[in-house]
Amino acid sequence: MVGVYSLEGEKVRELLLPPIFGVEPRSDLVRRAFLFEVSRRLQPKGVDPMAGKRTSAETWGKGFGVARVRRVKGSRYPAAGRGAFAPFTVGGRRAHPPKTEKKLVEKMNRKEYLSALKSAIASTAREKLVADRGHKFEVKELPVVVVGELEGLKKTKEVREVFQKLGVLQDVERAKSGRKIRAGKGKRRGRKYRQPKGPLVVVAEDRGIGLASRNLPGVDVVRVEELSVEKLAPGGVPGRLTIWSEPAIRRLEEVL
Numbered sequence: 001m002v003g004v005y006s007l008e009g010e011k012v013r014e015l016l017l018p019p020i021f022g023v024e025p026r027s028d029l030v031r032r033a034f035l036f037e038v039s040r041r042l043q044p045k046g047v048d049p050m051a052g053k054r055t056s057a058e059t060w061g062k063g064f065g066v067a068r069v070r071r072v073k074g075s076r077y078p079a080a081g082r083g084a085f086a087p088f089t090v091g092g093r094r095a096h097p098p099k100t101e102k103k104l105v106e107k108m109n110r111k112e113y114l115s116a117l118k119s120a121i122a123s124t125a126r127e128k129l130v131a132d133r134g135h136k137f138e139v140k141e142l143p144v145v146v147v148g149e150l151e152g153l154k155k156t157k158e159v160r161e162v163f164q165k166l167g168v169l170q171d172v173e174r175a176k177s178g179r180k181i182r183a184g185k186g187k188r189r190g191r192k193y194r195q196p197k198g199p200l201v202v203v204a205e206d207r208g209i210g211l212a213s214r215n216l217p218g219v220d221v222v223r224v225e226e227l228s229v230e231k232l233a234p235g236g237v238p239g240r241l242t243i244w245s246e247p248a249i250r251r252l253e254e255v256l
Helices: 025-041 110-123 127-132 148-152 156-166 169-177 209-213 246-255
Strands: 002-005 011-015 144-146 200-203 220-223 242-245
Touching: 011 110, 025 110, 025 200, 025 209, 144 148, 144 156, 144 246, 148 200, 148 242, 156 169, 200 246, 209 220, 242 246
Parallel strands: 002 144, 144 242, 200 220, 200 242
Antiparallel strands: 002 011
8 A cells, every 4th residue: 555645745545556666677678678668769870881982093913022912093193002891991991881781689588578667666665676776756656646736736746745745856956056068079979968858757647747847857748558568667777766657656657
């Protein structure tokens, strides 16, 4: 049994959790499932198979006292006699370039993925796993279950007030203060900042809370049918601080 809390943070009734929350967490399965999901977004990349080979260069053959590599034709320096085609020459082809046929996607059996998903869901009810991920919270019990009115909130201010009364607002502040400039070339590629993950809100139906929570750093809203290991265990580490709406808990038994 777990308590169901109102938008004021008061316990109004108790709810029997689905058996899925009693599954023993498997961090190894969760990690594999996370890599499986991430790899599905990768795009094949490679070079033109003819790159570096579009040249009429020919070897001079023996008797000239030079290496028998293919050389650019012509009488003008410096083009005349310059090596081509070979990987070790200036302007030559790549020895082992990236190939589009490389297999990028990790494979995972469907039953194995469902087991990992159940494990990630069960991890949201383990206080030690949630704390080990670095989340800051002062809740009375996990998982945090809130009445269905949570799904209909329309304003960011209302969501902040509910988070504060539930004891999870400090995790939003942690995510906000943890926003850092990324180290490396990613700064130039449209991902200048690294944003820590905050609370995840799981609803049966998004009646406005998705838009209302969009401006809160690190907060994600997802429907039960769209639950994934990547949402429940960012980075492949189980135990994300999760807030469930009461209808979402009831629908969870139907979905899984």
